[in-house]
Amino acid sequence: MNRATMNLDQAALDKIHSHSLEILRDVGIRFPSEKALSLFKKHGFKVVGSMVHFEEKDIAAALATVPAAFTVEARNPSRNIHIGGTDYVMAPGYGPPFIIEPTGEKRNATLADVHQFCKLVQTSKYLDFNSSIVVQPHDVPSEIAHLDILLATLTLTDKPMMGSSASEVAAHDSLKMAEITWGKLNRPVMLSLIDSLSPLQYATQSVEALMVYAEAGQPVIIHSACSLGSTGPITIAGSLVISNATTLAGICLSQLINPATPVVYGLGGSPTDMRKGAYVNASPEDAKHVAISAALANYYKMPCRGQGALTESFCLDYQAGMESAVMLTVAALSGVHVGLHNCGTYGSMLAMSYEKFIADEDLCGSLKKLMQPLELTDDALAIDLIKEMGTSGNYLIQSHTLERCRNEFFIPDLNIRTLHSSWLEMEPREITARARHLIENRLEEYEKPEIDPALEKKLRRYVNECQL
């Protein structure tokens, strides 16, 4: 049972799907790229201006070749990630231009921040791969920032990477640097995010980045989201139809280019604040989209992306914890496979925060523990012990307890478990200050993962040459 999707039976999903097909056929999706349009034309699609119209059979053909699961290789093979099935892999924030400091003030993010976050990702017990743009650095021209970020992620971490989708060039650069690292790219070594625009269209850069990655057989997340009441209908049902149609069109393009290109299904939706016209993140409507997108991805037999630990708050208060936890718990329980923004973001993805990153890690770890299958072995059931103990509550001194006590329970790093009197005397007591301490320790303990010096040199040379 998942009560967030209670009435989404097969008939309801069929209904959303068939209305999406109706929009794909009658309205179409805007693909403002000559390359994409000529490909669609070549395959016999109806193209009017930059609007591409899709028939049911086109979508069915695409869905037939999309894989249900795949693996993304890391530079360190022990860190490969599997996407699909029962797995839920997590990455930190994606794209905020600012850092919010413990004082609450915000400042521009820099390349130094990118480096710090790479170190935190590398040492994270719970994050599985790195974002392609954990923050947008202001001290590097935006056209070439992806090169510095790719270099940082490939040298400071050995977890799987994301490619840049900033442009066709950035996608090519991502592939080139991956080829330097892995050689010929005959299997997935990165995951990239292709965002559509709402309603019913893609930006030129996104389409062309999508085409580059699909051609190389590299996995993409294709994600669509409306602001409910401004770039889409105010209703969740209307938003689902628009975003599902748009994502399906992107999936279709990926499979036309290269059948069986791995794709992660992405669909979100956020209310518009009617007084300000801005969108609001981390609402129950956002969480509902997460649960439904997992149901839709399952309907299409594809892996699914979730929205992450989002919040409208700007500090480590109850709201930040509550909103982040509702979003991620819904993702975890509903069957999301890939989490972006799972650590560190504040204020509708306005800013990253080091302290929030640490706090969100406890959340990610808790949920990973929660999702572990229940152990039902004889030793876990402990029936003989239960019979022996009867109504005596002396389990603490039993060998069954002692043998398991170090690893049985989740232990948080930031969250406290203490007496009220001890908490009152804690120094520092406030959660932001405690998080600051943990970050300092983490960055001190960070060790750069092994990398062949020749490889690092080649990567640096590539970046330097591109930036000339």
Next chain:
Amino acid sequence: MNRATMNLDQAALDKIHSHSLEILRDVGIRFPSEKALSLFKKHGFKVVGSMVHFEEKDIAAALATVPAAFTVEARNPSRNIHIGGTDYVMAPGYGPPFIIEPTGEKRNATLADVHQFCKLVQTSKYLDFNSSIVVQPHDVPSEIAHLDILLATLTLTDKPMMGSSASEVAAHDSLKMAEITWGKLNRPVMLSLIDSLSPLQYATQSVEALMVYAEAGQPVIIHSACSLGSTGPITIAGSLVISNATTLAGICLSQLINPATPVVYGLGGSPTDMRKGAYVNASPEDAKHVAISAALANYYKMPCRGQGALTESFCLDYQAGMESAVMLTVAALSGVHVGLHNCGTYGSMLAMSYEKFIADEDLCGSLKKLMQPLELTDDALAIDLIKEMGTSGNYLIQSHTLERCRNEFFIPDLNIRTLHSSWLEMEPREITARARHLIENRLEEYEKPEIDPALEKKLRRYVNECQL
């Protein structure tokens, strides 16, 4: 899909059930009450000392008569609650002896606090019924505190009440005051909590309170929980067997006394902090018990209780929000029907907090919104509007948006949705101070619900006579 209970298929649930039956048969459950023991003997149960042994047929017979759902009547019939099916009804904290103030200091709770919380429950948009002991007041002798609390809840609110389970006398008093209010009790008008002791036993008072309520056909929550590694095995599987056996024994007693007495299934479990021997609340292990207890209740075709918005924190920080939200989101999605402790508790139920109460209300409201079925009407799907708008993002000025904009989205009361610059200038900015303002407004706006003066007089007379 619910990934917290992924491997709990029918076979896994059968396994937990059959091991529980094995313990019920071979070890039995301690019922230290002559009344209960003689009843069990009368029905042919094997009784050894105060241990009662159960056969599979006894449990099957009890489960056959327990209703799958029922309604509890409120003093104001528009506030009746339905327990079971897709409903999730919520009550505030249950039992903390202290209040934590905004400074972080704790003080003893008083009867004045009981009154304040009754007013907050009455004015709550999200709480459905009142706890029988939202705090334990220190300024009233504990043997008679239930009378003052019952009087407060019956006069200051018109939402459904809980009966007291402090003792057989307290249960009788609860029934008497209900009879004064409703007349003959031929339908459920209160819900009471019967906690077992772990492992495998009940306290005398609890058994006898259970017997009083069952005789009167008044619903009870029968709840069992271990501290993993001290009052039960360290493993969740072992904890499930013990607590499920204990709860099933209580259900059996309720149905022996009065077949078809409504019962809510309750099962929890919390890790033991191995360094301190104390139990830890709001862990992922606690959340896992919530998800599994909903699966077990569903297996038994009974309504289910959840653990509420618990936290180990003592202030409105990220941890409080995160832990409360993980606990409640798991309950909401997994199919819990009755939430106790859903608003206001800190520190493993050590204390209530007015500010946490307000913060938890936004969480309860968000989850109630999230659980609403997706509206899939033609108007919600808005296909004609989507076709008309095409790639234009001008939904904000459409009548479809305007007609729905006031009620479509969840609007939080405490949580902020604002620009970073506005937040920096907010006065007060800190969440605890903002919550304080909301409480003051709520208490000022409170209006006592209508009550027949003669009824109120009779209730007061009953309380006064009992307290002589």
